[in-house]
Amino acid sequence: MRKPIIAGNWKMHKTIAEATGLAAELAAAAAALDDVEVIVAPPFTALAGVVGALPADSALRVAAQNCYCEDKGAFTGEIAPSMLVDAGCSHVILGHSERRKIFGENDALINRKVHAALAAGLNVILCIGETLEEREQERMYDVLKTQVSEGLKGLAGEQLARVVIAYEPVWAIGTGRTATSDQAEEAHSFVRGLVGGLFGQSEAEAMRILYGGSVKPENIDGLMARENIDGALVGGASLQAEDFIRIMNFARSG
Numbered sequence: 086m087r088k089p090i091i092a093g094n095w096k097m098h099k100t101i102a103e104a105t106g107l108a109a110e111l112a113a114a115a116a117a118l119d120d121v122e123v124i125v126a127p128p129f130t131a132l133a134g135v136v137g138a139l140p141a142d143s144a145l146r147v148a149a150q151n152c153y154c155e156d157k158g159a160f161t162g163e164i165a166p167s168m169l170v171d172a173g174c175s176h177v178i179l180g181h182s183e184r185r186k187i188f189g190e191n192d193a194l195i196n197r198k199v200h201a202a203l204a205a206g207l208n209v210i211l212c213i214g215e216t217l218e219e220r221e222q223e224r225m226y227d228v229l230k231t232q233v234s235e236g237l238k239g240l241a242g243e244q245l246a247r248v249v250i251a252y253e254p255v256w257a258i259g260t261g262r263t264a265t266s267d268q269a270e271e272a273h274s275f276v277r278g279l280v281g282g283l284f285g286q287s288e289a290e291a292m293r294i295l296y297g298g299s300v301k302p303e304n305i306d307g308l309m310a311r312e313n314i315d316g317a318l319v320g321g322a323s324l325q326a327e328d329f330i331r332i333m334n335f336a337r338s339g
């Protein structure tokens with residue numbers, strides 16, 4: 086049985102005070118759920134504040150939304166994986182489509198980041214997903230195959246166990262247009278097959294694959310009911326406690 090994960094990607098939202106307040110509310114709700122892993126990804130400026138506001142034994146885990154692939158040096162504006170560990174993060178999101186599209190990150194850079202993050206002791210949420218154009222041109226499977234094989238290139242089995250994949254079709258992000266549970270299940274089962282081919286069947290069976298793209302309290306249960314959907318990476322609906330807590334609770338019953 087794969088333990089579901091509900092993760093909130095706060096993107097470029099929230100002051101330190103707003104972030105710590107929301108995290109405290111979510112931590113209280115997460116404490117009641119031992120069958121769901123709950124993760125929040127505040128902006129860099131709020132990471133240490135959020136970690137500091139949580140009880141020491143908090144069930145809520147904290148992720149960063151990005152990091153660089155070097156441990157230190159002259160990389161103005163970048164954050165090292167070890168700095169995220171120092172701030173109290175357990176996870177980092179890598180390869181988000183906004184990083185790929187707006188900031189030009191490619192699979193080779195993302196793979197270097199994956200290696201650096203794992204080496205520093207972080208768990209990785211690796212985002213993949215096709216654009217609408219790629220789907221319409223029937224290139225979706227090729228795109229997913231490249232993103233998975235290049236993103237996970239060179240990892241050992243022990244490292245893979247600390248990676249979660251988030252399938253986020255770009256056309257569903259922030260658009261209100263969720264993939265149907267059939268579309269999501271089809272992509273997730275394909276991705277699990279890819280991981281199986283690259284690393285082995287038992288590794289693929291153990292891998293959590295999250296869906297992301299306009300997840301709301303209204304659609305989470307249909308997604309969670311599917312065999313290969315192990316949770317969600319939530320954007321907009323993770324920014325206020327009520328919706329995100331409803332999503333956490335649906336994930337548990339799903």
Ligand SMILES: O=C(CO)COP(=O)(O)O
Pocket residue numbers: 094181253257258259260261297298299300318319320321322
């Ligand atoms: O990009 C996302 C999570 O990483 C999804 O964002 P939305 O839930 O706002 O569509």
